[in-house]
Amino acid sequence: MTEDTIWAFVADAPRQASDIGGRMLPPRWGYLNQLWQPLWDTLNIATLGTLIGVIIAIPVAFLAAGNTTPSRHFVRPMALLIIVTSRSINSLIWALLLVAIIGPGLLAGIVAIGLRSIGFVAKLLYEAIEEIDENQVEAVRATGASRVQVIDYAIIPQILPAFWGISVFRWDINIRESTILGLVGAGGLGLQLQSSLSTLAWNQVTVIFLVIVATVVVSEWVSAKVRRAVL
Amino acid sequence: MSRDVLNPLTHINISNGKKTVLELKSLSKTYKTGDRALTDISFSVPAGQVVGLIGPSGAGKSSLIRCINRLVEPSSGSIYLGETELTKLSGRALRQARRRIGMIFQEYALVERLTVMENVLSGRLGYVSGWRSFLRRYPQTDIDQAFGLLERVGLGDHYNKRADELSGGQRQRVGIARALEQNPELLLADEPTASLDPKTSRQIMRLIQGVCREMNLPAIINIHDVVLAQNFADRIIGLRAGQVVFDGPPSALSHKALTCIYGAEDWDQVQQSSESQNDEFLFSNAKVLELT
Numbered sequence: 001m002t003e004d005t006i007w008a009f010v011a012d013a014p015r016q017a018s019d020i021g022g023r024m025l026p027p028r029w030g031y032l033n034q035l036w037q038p039l040w041d042t043l044n045i046a047t048l049g050t051l052i053g054v055i056i057a058i059p060v061a062f063l064a065a066g067n068t069t070p071s072r073h074f075v076r077p078m079a080l081l082i083i084v085t086s087r088s089i090n091s092l093i094w095a096l097l098l099v100a101i102i103g104p105g106l107l108a109g110i111v112a113i114g115l116r117s118i119g120f121v122a123k124l125l126y127e128a129i130e131e132i133d134e135n136q137v138e139a140v141r142a143t144g145a146s147r148v149q150v151i152d153y154a155i156i157p158q159i160l161p162a163f164w165g166i167s168v169f170r171w172d173i174n175i176r177e178s179t180i181l182g183l184v185g186a187g188g189l190g191l192q193l194q195s196s197l198s199t200l201a202w203n204q205v206t207v208i209f210l211v212i213v214a215t216v217v218v219s220e221w222v223s224a225k226v227r228r229a230v231l
Numbered sequence: 232m233s234r235d236v237l238n239p240l241t242h243i244n245i246s247n248g249k250k251t252v253l254e255l256k257s258l259s260k261t262y263k264t265g266d267r268a269l270t271d272i273s274f275s276v277p278a279g280q281v282v283g284l285i286g287p288s289g290a291g292k293s294s295l296i297r298c299i300n301r302l303v304e305p306s307s308g309s310i311y312l313g314e315t316e317l318t319k320l321s322g323r324a325l326r327q328a329r330r331r332i333g334m335i336f337q338e339y340a341l342v343e344r345l346t347v348m349e350n351v352l353s354g355r356l357g358y359v360s361g362w363r364s365f366l367r368r369y370p371q372t373d374i375d376q377a378f379g380l381l382e383r384v385g386l387g388d389h390y391n392k393r394a395d396e397l398s399g400g401q402r403q404r405v406g407i408a409r410a411l412e413q414n415p416e417l418l419l420a421d422e423p424t425a426s427l428d429p430k431t432s433r434q435i436m437r438l439i440q441g442v443c444r445e446m447n448l449p450a451i452i453n454i455h456d457v458v459l460a461q462n463f464a465d466r467i468i469g470l471r472a473g474q475v476v477f478d479g480p481p482s483a484l485s486h487k488a489l490t491c492i493y494g495a496e497d498w499d500q501v502q503q504s505s506e507s508q509n510d511e512f513l514f515s516n517a518k519v520l521e522l523t
Contacts, residue, residue: 139340139406142300143413144330144357149364153353157344 023202031204035192035211042188042215045109045181046174052110053117054167060118061125067137068129068155079122086119091177095186109186113174120170128162129155164230172223179212249277252449253299253417258308260294260473268294269473272308276417279447281440283454283464283481287493291473292453296419299451300332301325312417330357333410335439337422339402343395347386347405350394351377354412373412380408384438400431407438411446418443418450424459432456436463457489 062068064079095112102108132155140154182190189208196204254275260268268291276282284292297303299310301317310317312331320328333354341350355373356364363369381387384404386397394402403423410418420439424432436452440463443450454460460467461481469477469484469492477488486498 133340133343135336135338135340136342138302139334139336139409140342140353140356142302142329142332142334143354143409144326144328145353145364146326146356146361148361149356152361152365153345153349153356154342157342160344 020202023200024206026203027206027210028201028203029207031207032211035189035208038182038187038189038192039211039215041106041109042178042182042190043175045106045113045178045186045188046171046219049110049113049178050117050167050171050174052114053170054121056114057118057121057125060122061129062151064122064126065129067132067134068151079126083119083122083126086115086117087123088119089116091116091174091181092184095181096184099185104185104187106187109178109181109188112181112186113178116177117170117174120173121166124166125159125163128159128166132158161230165227168223168226172219175219176212176216179215249279251275252278252313253451254311255299256309256311258295258298258310259306260291260298260303261306267473269298269305272473272475274468274475274478276449276451278449279443280449281443281463281465282449282451283460283467284451284470285454285457285460285467285492286470288455290470292470293421294473295470296334296421296451296453299417299419300329300334326357330413331416333413333415333418335403335406335410335418335420335423337425339399339406339426341394341402341405341409343393345394346390347381347392347394347397348377348390350405351381351390351408351412354409357413377408377412380411381405383411383442384408399427400435403427403431403435404438407435407442411442415448418448420450420452420454422453422455424454424456432459433462439463457484 060079060082063070063075064083066072066076069076069079091112094115095108098108098112098115102111136158137150137154140150145153178188178190180190180193182188182192183194185191189212193205193208196202196208256273258272259270262268272295284295286292294303298305299312299317301320305318308318312328315328315331317325317328342353345353349367352367352369352373354377355369359369359373378387378390381390384407386401386404386408389397389401394405397405406423418439423439424435427435436459439450439452442448452460452464454464461484464481467477467479467481467484468475469488471492476491477484479488489498490496
């Protein structure tokens with residue numbers, strides 16, 4: 001719809017679509033055998049990345065929550081800055097940077113997913129911490145409990161359901177994101193997608209799409225199950 | 232209106248020469264917002280005495296008992312628990328002093344997602360190390376005591392339930408067991424019956440009174456229900472606008488005294504219905520007693 005739009009191409013679109021559609025079918029099922037390893041890589045990127053993200057996000061969330069932060073004027077803004085930085089950069093961009101820094105492969109993907117997850121998990125977790133019932137905290141403090149014991153007995157039980165819900169939800173998102181990280185060289189299914197696209201092997205692209213859809217459906221089912229179990 | 236303390240009996244008389252457990256000396260509290268919650272509060276509580284702290288909403292009852300275990304920081308004055316000056320403590324010493332003061336809360340304040348047993352054992356947190364409490368590995372004596380207390384408050388079979396599965400009255404019983412698990416020298420209760428129905432309220436008050444008698448444990452109970460206070464306390468302290476305006480036995484709580492604490496009201500009606508009172512508490516009382 002801009003001046004640069006080449007209307008001849010637009011007019012051509014239906015024919016191009018049916019052409020590509022035609023080449024995508026039938027799927028080349030034999031290609032599946034080459035996808036198991038990248039699929040496994042993708043699952044590992046998502047799971048390990050989520051794990052790293054969550055482990056770092058927990059302390060960040062406690063430092064960011066107004067009711068648990070040791071200092072409102074210094075530590076809290078720092079923690080919030082970490083959260084914003086992590087959240088404002090897309091996984092794909094993180095991966096692009098990390099492939100340049102630590103080289104192509106799974107590790108770059110894992111770290112990219114991890115860095116992006118810190119902000120998401122920490123933000124939702126610190127909001128959960130700020131919403132806890134302070135009466136329970138007061139009651140545990142009144143017994144003479146130490147700071148760590150107060151967190152252990154009064155805060156953690158209250159945020160545990162939110163914590164599992166957030167973590168599994170992020171894992172579910174990460175499965176989807178990690179399927180495309182390979183486009184920039186960070187390993188997994190995306191790598192196969194890129195090579196199939198660049199060799200115009202459309203019937204392989206179809207197989208990859210179907211694998212991605214199946215994986216996402218399964219991960220969503222798992223995440224829904226887990227969230228129902230903990231709430 | 233006179234601000235003089237209506238003190239028909241000096242508390243030396245009330246305390247009967249028993250050992251003083253808690254002593255407050257000209258305690259004051261002013262919040263950062265400038266609200267003056269407490270002004271120059273002084274009294275002492277001997278062993279085994281159940282004190283009913285009454286007064287209108289906003290009179291400073293909650294602030295007062297929270298100053299005692301320093302959940303609220305007093306602005307000036309001093310508080311002694313036995314020989315210990317609570318107002319001078321900080322850090323570890325303060326936590327160790329808090330172990331000696333059991334507290335019961337209005338909304339029970341149990342950790343809802345932990346079991347009844349974990350809630351009762353949390354009364355020992357000040358005594359066990361961090362890793363022990365983290366692994367829930369309490370000394371056997373603590374566990375035996377917890378079972379005993381649950382039995383005492385009538386919840387022997389419920390130890391493995393999650394706290395949020397219990398009814399209000401049951402939760403408050405767990406709250407009482409948690410406070411007693413500390414082996415406290417003093418019990419503080421902040422409106423322990425405010426969220427309970429009239430019958431359960433009386434049962435809970437009777438339970439608190441009972442354990443205080445058995446253990447010779449002094450208690451300060453914030454309570455807005457004058458009739459309950461009169462029935463279950465040995466001594467009534469009336470607060471008004473952060474000052475003690477009455478201090479004496481429940482029988483001395485005359486119309487004049489009630490008017491001094493709460494302001495003018497038809498006290499005859501209140502007392503009349505309190506005379507006809509039994510375990511099936513009349514709801515109409517509650518209405519009359521809503522004096523806020």
